[in-house]
Amino acid sequence: MSVRQSLLAILAEGEQYGYQLRHEFEVRTGRTWPINIGQVYTTLNRLVRDGLVEEAKRQDDGSVTYRLTYAGREEVDKWWGTAVDRASPGRDEVAIKIALAVAAPGVDALAVIAHQRSETLRVLQLYTKEKRSLPGSPEGEGLSRLLVLDHLIFVTEAEARWLELVEQRLRAR
Incomplete structure (x- = not known):
């Protein structure tokens, strides 16, 4: 997940405080990936250093709003037009753990796989249950959460299938 690019994309819409x-x-992002405010400010400092963001206003209380520079706007446009490198x-x-x-x-790999599959299926059930509880035609934040949940469900289903494959291969040895 690129916090850097995400903050640039949000700043493309106008000035914001950290x-x-x-x-x-x-x-x-559907409140799926909470972000630490320290990470936001560390990222902003790097973006300022790199000439992609600048301070727009500094208030008497020390708070600062940030805005994109021309180079920052070009960076956002480039990000939107480029596929994520898979x-x-x-x-x-x-x-890594399974490998x-x-x-x-001395490690019972089949037991490690069984524990992980159990957890993966538990999480898959949570995601599915949460998806079912969303409104019928979500908009705004609800749509964001739905899209993220769909992604998480697909990734978790793929992990469960992969764990089954690993187990089959180990049993066939």
Whole structure:
């Protein structure tokens, strides 16, 4: 998840305080990925350093609103027009744990897989239940949450299928 690009995209709509950016990020991602306010300000400082964002106004109380620079607007436009690179995937703790378990002496990899599958299916049920509780035709924040839940359900279903495949391969050895 690119917090950097997300904050730039939100700032493309107008000036915001750090706390406003945090709120908008959380609302627009269906409140799935809470973000620490410290991370927002650290990211903003880097964006200022990189010339993509600048301070717009500083209030007497020390609060600051931020806005995009021309270079920041170009960066957002480039991000919208570029697909996310899936060729270099991020680290996945489940895949790493299973890969290590099957190679580690004395570790019952099948038990590790069974525990993970149980947790994966539990989470899948939570996502599915939450999706069913959403309004019939969600808008705004509800639509964001629905889209994110759909994604989480697909990813979790894929993980469950992968765990089954790993178990089959281990049993066939």
